[in-house]
Amino acid sequence: MAFGTQALQRLPLYLRVLRELAREGRAYASGAALAGALGIEPVVVRKDLARTGVRGTPRVGFPIAELIAELERLTGADREVMAVLAGVGRLGSALLGYPGFRRQGLRIVAAFDAAPERCNLVLAGTPVFPVATLVETVLRLGAPLGILTVPAERAQRVAEQMVAGGVRAIWNFTPARLDVPDEVLVQREDLAVSLAVLLHRIQERNA
């Protein structure tokens, strides 16, 4: 069963609430309880959960453990994915230190930077290498995912090196549009876009 982008974005939110409920010792959760915790409509929850294949019981709710397992599978949290990160600036080191990623199955196994003074360090458990060694290191490690946090003007070149190293997907935190082969999946994470949306909404609300 395929999930649309919107439904997909809700899955990790359900997961978070369900883990909280599991920690409290609950075994079942109603759609209404999940909806309430997230501030969304119960029918949305029922539709989403129906598509996971996990069946609820009327008057009882959905089995939490089963839902967690299935949602972890759907969000990729049940397996480890090796990643490399290029660009150990402020944002790059913030991502290296982000504790939640590990829980979602992301293993950043190597980082790269152009500045010699940032190389041969270990940041948050991840060794930092000179960017010149990126292609060979990614090839050797076989990491399928590249995280791009370099300055925008270097983004295309480093992306190409990642592709040469064999990554199948790039998580692009730069505003640059990347020209890479079709089979390489690029997900853009653009704070400037988010800020523009936020500022527009603030304006709209003031009007």
Next chain:
Amino acid sequence: MAFGTQALQRLPLYLRVLRELAREGRAYASGAALAGALGIEPVVVRKDLARTGVRGTPRVGFPIAELIAELERLTGADREVMAVLAGVGRLGSALLGYPGFRRQGLRIVAAFDAAPERCNLVLAGTPVFPVATLVETVLRLGAPLGILTVPAERAQRVAEQMVAGGVRAIWNFTPARLDVPDEVLVQREDLAVSLAVLLHRIQERNA
């Protein structure tokens, strides 16, 4: 004319391409040129631009300067918005140093942190104060926007302090759901959600 979320997210992308074209000395851009640069369909560009109210000329294209001015207005980049930031950890300092925000009209006028050793510094031009002074400082400055980059377990409390200080909107970088008055706009920026979407897509493509 109201923009939906999707259309709204494309506006800053048009803006970026148009600024680039303006820098090259171009005065007009066709919808097809914009579409090509962004990898989207020309009809989407025409629809979006039609809603800005800027009219194009057949065989010529859209007037770049006029479009830029209108898109800056729609994305809030034509006015300054004062913001305060709470939580000067790795992510918080990354945001303080992000050069693009300034260009979009965001002025982070004060930052706050619970750790004394991070207070009374100036980071990327922004002074850092003890979080205990947040309410009074925000009241004094009149900043309408709060940026929340504290640990998740402190998010609710700091959000309440921001609201007490009078912010009208919160840009929430924590995974916490915030319970604030309805009139306070909350925009969530959840990297865990993005990562889940990315991992799902990687899995899907491998299947």
Next chain:
DNA sequence: TAGATTGTTAATCGATTAACAATC
């Protein structure tokens, strides 16, 4: 006039919401 490009209307697609039947 011919051709390229904008602008618009209609069709399609996907997501959300409403209504209600099924089930424990």
Next chain:
DNA sequence: TAGATTGTTAATCGATTAACAATC
């Protein structure tokens, strides 16, 4: 049996795509 909750079908809404008319 009654009532609460799940599951599903139909209606609505919004965004995208297709087709084509209008314009320079």
